Amino acid sequence: MSWTDTFVELNKTEHDRESFDCGEPELNTFIRTQAAKHMQAGISRTMVLPSAEPLLNQKYGICAFYSVAPSSISRETLPVTLAKKLPKYPVPIFLLAQLAVHQEFHGSGLGKISLICALKYLWQVNQHMRAYAIVVDCLTDSAQAFYAKYGFEVLCVHNGRIRLFLPMKTVGELFGS
Secondary structure: OOEOOOOEEOOOOOEEOOOOOOOOHHHHHHHHHHHHHHHHHOOOEEEEEEEEEEOOOOOEEEEEEEEEEEEEEOHHHOOHHHHOOOOOOOEEEEEEEEEEEOHHHOOOOHHHHHHHHHHHHHHHHHOOOOOOEEEEEEOOHHHHHHHHHOOOEEEEEEOOEEEEEEEHHHHHHHHOO
16 A cells, blocks of 8 residues: 555545554544544544545545644743743644644654644644644653654643644744744
């Protein structure tokens, strides 16, 4: 299986969610059973990188995906140097809720490509609806190391997971402010 060159919105009639396996049961369950429902409810958007050729069932395999949602954080969770410059009410952020790569492509650089595409997508959204940062909750230590390698910093512990953040100002430096 090889991937196309563009992430597209998840379409359950075109994309084979059942064959996706990234090795993390929670992420597999999300793409198979929750992503489309969350999109229909208007709480998140899931983008997939389809396979270049359809599978035997005539649907396209999912090589990678990411899911994003608007959210907010308490300014007190931010480092003091950043928090003092912000208002005392909740700070708007984008939540990079899920990001996963099919096991077949582990080690191929598709994780980095997926993250760059997600950041670029959120940077474009930020031009219309501002957010202070992008936040991600890490399932594993390896996920935390992956995001830290690309500049995400520890924010706090949230629901028992390490929460990392990347200021939109930094994303702007990547894609042009």
